[in-house]
Amino acid sequence: MSRRIYGPFNRVEGDLEVQVEIDQGIITSAWVNSPLYRGFEQILHGRDPRDALVYTPRICGICSVSQSMAAARALAAAMGLEAPENGRLASNLVLACENLADHLTHFYLFFMPDFAHRSYAGRPWHAAISARFRAQEGKAAGEVLPARAAFMHLTGILAGKWPHTLSIQPGGSSRPVEPREKIRLLQIAGRFRHFLERTLFGGDALEDVAAIDTLQALETWAENHAGSDFGRFLLVARDLNLHRIGRACDHFLSYGAYQEGERHHFAPGIWMAGKRHPLEPGAIREDVTHSWMQARNGPSHPLEGITLPVADKPGAYSWCKAPRLDGHPMETGALARQLIDGHPLIRGLVAESGGNVRNRVVARVLELALLVPVMENWIRTLRPREPFCVHASLPDEAESAGLVEAARGALGHWMRIRNGRILNYQIVAPTTWNFSPRDADGVPGPLEQALRGLAVGNNGHDAIAIQHVVRSFDPCMVCTVH
C-alpha cells in the first residue's frame, strides 16, 4: 500500500491535484483537490445584480459564454423577461460556438496528446499518433488552430469577442444582425463543417456521423475511416480498452441545452438506474464536510448556500464543495446530455459499459456532428429586421436561478436580490459536480469513484491512465472553485 500525489495536471483548465492510494498496482482510493480559491461569490455580494454579467464570465475563460448565459437567465427570471426569438437564436449560436470550440480544443489539444506519451512507444499506432497529435509539434494543431479561430469569427460578429462578451443580455442579445451578416454567418458555419468533415470525420457528412446509432456501427465506421482523426481515436480506444476505465457513479445530470421556444434542443433530466427521470433542481444540495468552507447545519440548497473559506478545517482536502442531487453524486457533461436526450448511440454505449473514458470522448465528438447543422438552421431562422432584445427594470427583491449547459455539463447560478442589490449569489459549475470531494456520508465524488480500481502499475509510474480518466471529464478547474 502506498500513497502518491499527482499534480499539477496540465491540459486541463486550471490547477488540479489528485492523491491516490495504491495497493498491488491498483488504485484503491482517490482524493481530488482543487487547489485555487478566488471568491467570486464574495465579490458579487452587494453589487448591482446586472454586474453579474461582467463578473461571472470572468470566472472562466473557457466557459465564459456559459457563465454569461446562466447570469442572463437568472436576471431574466428575476425581471420576468423572455427574449424574442432573434435574441434566443443569437445567444444559442454564441453558446454553441463556445461549446463546440471547447470540444475541439479538448479533443485535439488536451486529450489526444496523451497517446503520444513515451509509455506507449511499443504500440503499433504510436508513431502515427505522435506525428499527428504530439503536444505543440503534431501536425493536427496547425490545422486545428486556424479552423478554431475562423469558427470563432461567428462570435466576433454576434458577441464582439471571445471570451468575456457582454452581448448576452437578460432580454436577448445586444447585437442585432444585419441582412448581409446572415450570409457571413452561414459561410463561417459552412467552413467549420467542411473542416470537421474533412479532418475529423474522414470525408463523411456530419449528418452521417450523427446517424451512427450502435456500437457495432461505430466500430464499422472506425474501420472504414481509419485515416480520420475520430477514427484514429476509436482504434486507439479499442486497443487500450478505454471503455473499461474511468467508470464513475453512472448517475447523470443535464439541465437541458439550447432553448427553442418552450423546449430545449437537448432535453433536461437525470439518468439513474438505467432510466431517465425529470430534473428537480430543488433537490440539489451542497455538502461542505470535506471542503475548506464554512459549514451550516447540513447541506444547503444553493439559494440558501454560503461560500466562506476556512483554511484550517479538520477532514477538509479541497476548496470544492460537494453538490449532490437527492443525496447522490452526479456525472455531467456531453455524455450525460446525449444520454438524457436519447441519442441511440450514446444510449447503447452507456447500456453496454456505463460512463467511461471512451464514451465521454465519443459523446463530445458526436456533439460536433450534431450541432453544426443545427447552428446552420438557427442562422437561417434569424430575422434581421426584427427585434433582438427586450427590456424591463430590475425588481428590488427577487430569488431566481439560471441553469444552462456548458461544454462540460450542468452550470447553475442562484441569485437573491434585496433592496436592488445582490444579497447572495451561488454558482455550481459542471466540474464542481464531477470533481467534488466526499460528502458527509463519505461518498466520493464522480472522479474519485472513476479512479478507484484503475491499474497504474506497482509504483504508480504507469500514471498515464490517470491522465486519460481525469481528462475524459474535460475538467474546468477555474469554474469548479471560483
Added chain:
Amino acid sequence: MAEPLTLLWLQSGGCGGCSLSLLNAEDPHLYDTLALSNIELLWHPSLSEAGAGDFIALLEAITGGRQRLDILCLEGSVMRGPGGSGRFHMLAGTGRPMMEWIRELAGLARYTVAIGSCAAFGGITAAGVNPGEAVGLQFDGARRGGLLAEDWRSPGGMTVINVAGCPVHPGWVTDTLGQLALGELDDQELDEFNRPRSYTDHLVHHGCPRNEYYEYKASAEKAGDQGCMMENLGCLGTQARADCNIRSWNGGGSCIKGGYACVNCTAPEFDTPAHAFLETPKVAGIPVGLPCDMPKAWFVALASLAKAATPERLRRNAVSEHSEVPPSSGGKGT
C-alpha cells in the same frame, strides 16, 4: 539564427481567458507566431505535453540554474490569502504556495511579463472586498508595488511588463513578445502603468464605429440601440487606452461592435466601479467621466451644441436596433 528565447507560462488567480484568447491568434496561428519570433515555449499549462513530475523537474532545472529562462509570463493575479499565507493557491504537486514559486522564478527570468489585468494589477480577482488578497505582480490596483516591490527590476533590467486587458487581445501578447525577442522593448515603450505603448497609445474611441452618434451626442438608451453608449450605458471608450476598434477581435469584432459598453478593462481598478458597469454615473445630468484630455467646460459646451444640431436620422436611429432612417442622397439632404 540566434538561440531561441525560452518562455515559461504560469497561471494563478485568474480564469485562463487570456490563454484562450491567445489561441485566437490568426495569420499566423499561435505556434507559428512564436516560432517566427524565435521563441521556444518551455511549458504552458494548456499546451504542453509534460505534466506533473516532468513539469516540476523543469521548474527545478530553472531554479537550479540548469535551464535558462528568458521570459516568464504570469496569467492571473498573485493569491496572497488567506492572511498572507498564499494557501488560496498552492501549486499542485509541490505543497508550496504559487506566490513563492512566482517570486523565485521572477528573480531568475530575464524578463517577466504580466498577461492580463489580473497579473498586472490584481484585476477582477481583486474586485470588491478582494477575498483572495489578490495582487498584481508589481502593482496593487493603481498603486505601485505588488508581489514585487515598486523599484524591482528583472535580471534583464526591466520592470514587469504589464500586458493588461480582460482578456488580452492575442496580438497584444504576440507583439510584446516579438518586441522582446528583437530586443526593442525598453522603458520608453511602456506607459505610466508599464503597459506596452504599442496598444495603449490609442483610445478605444479611435475607430469607434459609432463615431457619428458620438459627434452629435445621439445616445443609446438600452442594450441593442445603435447610438453612442457614453451618455447612458457606461461606455468608457473615450477614456480607455487600447486599440480595440483599430485591431479587430475574432475576425472583426470589438466590445462596441458587439453592442455593449467598453468597461476600460486595460486600466487598473476597472474591476470595481462605484456604480453599475453598464450605467453611466451622472451629476446634474452630465456624465461624470469625460473624454480623455477634454476640458470639462468645452465638453459641456460642445455637447449641448451638438445635441441641438443632431440630425433627425441620428436621433431616431440612435434608439433603434436597426437603421430606420437611411442617410439622404448626397447634397440633397434635409
